[in-house]
Amino acid sequence: MRRAALLALLAFGLLACAHLAASLPSQSAVLKRKRGKKRASAEQRQLAERDWVAASVQRYLSNQELGEWLAGFEKRCKSVAKLSTIGASAEGRPIWALEISDRPGQAEAEPAVKYVGNVHGDEPTGRVLTLALAEWLCANHRTDPRAKRIVQSMHLWLVPTMNPDGFERKIRGNSQDKDLNRDFPDRFSSPTMQPSGEEQPEVAAMMAWSQAVGFVASASMHEGALVANYPWDGTADKSTRYEKCPDDSTFRHLASLYATTHRRMAKPDNPEFPNGGTTNGAAWYPIYGSMQDWNYIVGRCFELTLELSQSKWPEEAGLAALWEDNKDSLLAFPLVAAYGGLWGTVREEGSLRGSKGREVAPLGGANITVLAAATGEEQPAWVLSRAGLGDYYRPLAPGRYTVVVSKEGYKPFAANFTVPADGSGAQRHFVLAREDSSWSGEVAHAPRFLVGAAAEGTPTADGSAGGALPWKARLGLGGGGDAGQLWAVEETRGRDRLLMLGAGAACAYGLWITHSRLKRRSHPRRA
Ligand SMILES: [Zn+2]
Numbered sequence: 001m002r003r004a005a006l007l008a009l010l011a012f013g014l015l016a017c018a019h020l021a022a023s024l025p026s027q028s029a030v031l032k033r034k035r036g037k038k039r040a041s042a043e044q045r046q047l048a049e050r051d052w053v054a055a056s057v058q059r060y061l062s063n064q065e066l067g068e069w070l071a072g073f074e075k076r077c078k079s080v081a082k083l084s085t086i087g088a089s090a091e092g093r094p095i096w097a098l099e100i101s102d103r104p105g106q107a108e109a110e111p112a113v114k115y116v117g118n119v120h121g122d123e124p125t126g127r128v129l130t131l132a133l134a135e136w137l138c139a140n141h142r143t144d145p146r147a148k149r150i151v152q153s154m155h156l157w158l159v160p161t162m163n164p165d166g167f168e169r170k171i172r173g174n175s176q177d178k179d180l181n182r183d184f185p186d187r188f189s190s191p192t193m194q195p196s197g198e199e200q201p202e203v204a205a206m207m208a209w210s211q212a213v214g215f216v217a218s219a220s221m222h223e224g225a226l227v228a229n230y231p232w233d234g235t236a237d238k239s240t241r242y243e244k245c246p247d248d249s250t251f252r253h254l255a256s257l258y259a260t261t262h263r264r265m266a267k268p269d270n271p272e273f274p275n276g277g278t279t280n281g282a283a284w285y286p287i288y289g290s291m292q293d294w295n296y297i298v299g300r301c302f303e304l305t306l307e308l309s310q311s312k313w314p315e316e317a318g319l320a321a322l323w324e325d326n327k328d329s330l331l332a333f334p335l336v337a338a339y340g341g342l343w344g345t346v347r348e349e350g351s352l353r354g355s356k357g358r359e360v361a362p363l364g365g366a367n368i369t370v371l372a373a374a375t376g377e378e379q380p381a382w383v384l385s386r387a388g389l390g391d392y393y394r395p396l397a398p399g400r401y402t403v404v405v406s407k408e409g410y411k412p413f414a415a416n417f418t419v420p421a422d423g424s425g426a427q428r429h430f431v432l433a434r435e436d437s438s439w440s441g442e443v444a445h446a447p448r449f450l451v452g453a454a455a456e457g458t459p460t461a462d463g464s465a466g467g468a469l470p471w472k473a474r475l476g477l478g479g480g481g482d483a484g485q486l487w488a489v490e491e492t493r494g495r496d497r498l499l500m501l502g503a504g505a506a507c508a509y510g511l512w513i514t515h516s517r518l519k520r521r522s523h524p525r526r527a
Pocket of ligand 1: 119
């Protein structure tokens, strides 16, 4: 195991222990109990946890009951949950948002994903599924690997009802009888994507909140069919046809993931969608002002519209089965969307750190543009690294791509990478140099500082350096990372080229690097 990883694991272990200790009622009292008694109480606790999940799928809760349940949930599960409101409905009912994370309420370099239920008032299954998901994550985040990963590596936001007024009336629209999924700024509205200022309060709240949090991916939950729907939702001439968005392959990948992980959606007996349980929105029927297209364009947020039940307002007796149908999909989608594509951090070269290295600070607002190398087809949609944290998440279908990382005032950087088919994603960390500076590059792990050196070498054999570009190289080393895999590039006066450090890499370098691993491998200093 790499040393850095080991240290991180140790640190995490200590934190987790402290965390666990703090959440137990009285540790000394527990320790005094006999072993058998201890086991019995643990079993009882587990039983109680299972009951919360079961109870959440018994029946539809009224708006008031939902508010009370959420408040109780936050108390029971406060180590992994924080309740807030994103705004209020036209009639003043709160629109709740439950944040699930091991550090709820804190800014972390982790992706945010959301599920939004009950967009249409007469489609309430999202209220049940978000609640069941929250309960299940609370009950299983110490034992189940998927729950653990969601809680530890992202912030999952659950909005059980976006339309509490419509639910109260059992109607599709809100209290003003407006369809909230037709009320968002649209790419065909004029001016394009500009809010009119007359959006319904539920929509205005959703827009403001979505932009404030900055989601990587999301899904809105509906009823009336069994299908995972993806952009675009509309066509310019209002005709019904497949309307590809620039990220068609990624959306098909994510929609297919949801459908095939679902117990019934992708099965051939799906009455309306027997061929895989997915559809392009406009190919089904074009709509305008959808939340899905708005999220994708404005938020760079990859949103699916999930139709989760053939019948609207399904019978309460079927809610437990509905949860079982969707459970694995609800767990898989956030992880694959956020971590199954390209993700990592962007940092910038900082000030000199003594005579040895340069500190690197998180760089927000860097543009991550991905080109599909295999087809040559450009995928113009980009994501930005996050202000203050520098992290970025770019959902992608499996394949081979080129990424260009750029920001005004900085030297752009490009690299090739592969997104594996198993959903494990490609993790890449970049360091951008200011235009007037000497650095640009990529590092194998998010480093705390860099050490620079003049260098010469040959491009890497695996082509990961992006051989098509005229590389002039300078070597970088990230402190706290694995130096053996680390490389960086720079355009200099002519003879330096891309260099990769690591076992087997052909390279020669002149340097003043002090890292112990490198010292052992150093070649003679060049003149
Ligand atoms: Zn709907």
